[in-house]
Amino acid sequence: MSEKNTVLVTGASGTLGSAVVPQLEKQGYAVRPMTRSARSGWVTADLRTGEGLDEAVRGVDVIVHLASSPGRPRTTDVEGTRRLMAAAGKAGVGHVLYVSIVGIDRVSYPYYRAKLDTEQVVKGGGVPYTIVRATQFHQFAEMLLSALSKPGPVIIDPDWRVQPVAIEDLAEEIAGLVGRPATSATTEYGGPEVLTFDDLARSWLAARGRKRPIWRLGIPGKLSRAIRAGALTTAATPTGSRTWRDYLAAKY
Numbered sequence: 001m002s003e004k005n006t007v008l009v010t011g012a013s014g015t016l017g018s019a020v021v022p023q024l025e026k027q028g029y030a031v032r033p034m035t036r037s038a039r040s041g042w043v044t045a046d047l048r049t050g051e052g053l054d055e056a057v058r059g060v061d062v063i064v065h066l067a068s069s070p071g072r073p074r075t076t077d078v079e080g081t082r083r084l085m086a087a088a089g090k091a092g093v094g095h096v097l098y099v100s101i102v103g104i105d106r107v108s109y110p111y112y113r114a115k116l117d118t119e120q121v122v123k124g125g126g127v128p129y130t131i132v133r134a135t136q137f138h139q140f141a142e143m144l145l146s147a148l149s150k151p152g153p154v155i156i157d158p159d160w161r162v163q164p165v166a167i168e169d170l171a172e173e174i175a176g177l178v179g180r181p182a183t184s185a186t187t188e189y190g191g192p193e194v195l196t197f198d199d200l201a202r203s204w205l206a207a208r209g210r211k212r213p214i215w216r217l218g219i220p221g222k223l224s225r226a227i228r229a230g231a232l233t234t235a236a237t238p239t240g241s242r243t244w245r246d247y248l249a250a251k252y
C-alpha cells in the first residue's frame, strides 16, 4: 500500500482514537478523523442516524472503526456498523479494520454480546476486513478502579484477572495492519502481563500515594467466575510492551 492512502478513523476522539490518529499520521497516511461534533479538519457523521456517512467514506482506502457506544450498543455498534459497511461497500473502500474485545465470546454481558454481533456485521459486510480483539486499556482499568472505590474503600474481587494494554502499543499494531491487506481473520492483542485485581488495586493506590483500604470480596456469578478464570486474557503474541506500572509511573 502506498504511504498516501486515506484512512477514515471512526471514534477518533475516543481513548484509543487519540493514539491511533497521531500514529497513522506519523506513518504518512492521510488521516480523516470522524466525530459527531463539528470540528475543524474532521469529518462529521453519526453511526446511529447514518447522517454524513456517505461523505465520510468517499475516497477512503481503509477504515479504522473504533466508534462505539456501550450505553447504546445495539443502535450505534450493531446497526451503526451495518450502515458504515453499506456506505463503505458503495464507496469501494478496500479494507475495514474493526477493533473488538478479547473474551466477548466467553463473558456474557450485554455490551459484549453487541460487540460479537458487530463482528458478524463486519464479516458479512461485503468489504475486506480485519478484526483485532484487544484487552482492556490501561485507562479503562483505571476508570474501573475509580468506580469501584466510589464508596471509600476499593471493593474488588482480588482474583479477577486482566491483561491491560497501552493504547500506544495497540495503535502501533493497528497502524501496522492498516499497511497490510485485509486478513478476513480475527486476531487478539493484549498487554505484556496478566494481573490480578488485587495487584492492580494495590499498585494503583501506591502510585497515587493513597492509603485506602481494599475490600476483597469473592464476587458471585458467571461473569465473575469467567473473569477469575482469565476469560479476558489472551495467550496471543506479540503483546504490547508497556506495562500497567509504566502507565502509572508516567501519569503519577
Ligand SMILES: NC(=O)c1ccc[n+]([C@@H]2O[C@H](COP(=O)([O-])OP(=O)(O)OC[C@H]3O[C@@H](n4cnc5c(N)ncnc54)[C@H](OP(=O)(O)O)[C@@H]3O)[C@@H](O)[C@H]2O)c1
Binding pocket: 010, 011, 012, 013, 014, 015, 016, 017, 034, 035, 036, 037, 045, 046, 047, 048, 049, 065, 066, 067, 068, 069, 076, 080, 099, 100, 101, 102, 133, 134, 135, 136, 137, 138, 140, 141
Ligand atoms: N476501553 C477498553 O478498554 C477497550 C478494550 C478493548 C477494545 N475496546 C474497543 O475499542 C474501541 C474504542 O474504544 P475507546 O475506549 O477508545 O472508546 P471511547 O473512548 O468510549 O470513544 C468512543 C468513540 O465513539 C464515538 N461515537 C460514539 N457514538 C457514535 C455515533 N453514534 N456515531 C459516530 N461515532 C460515535 C465517539 O465519537 P464522538 O463523541 O466524537 O462523536 C468516541 O470517539 C471500541 O470499539 C471498544 O469496544 C475498548
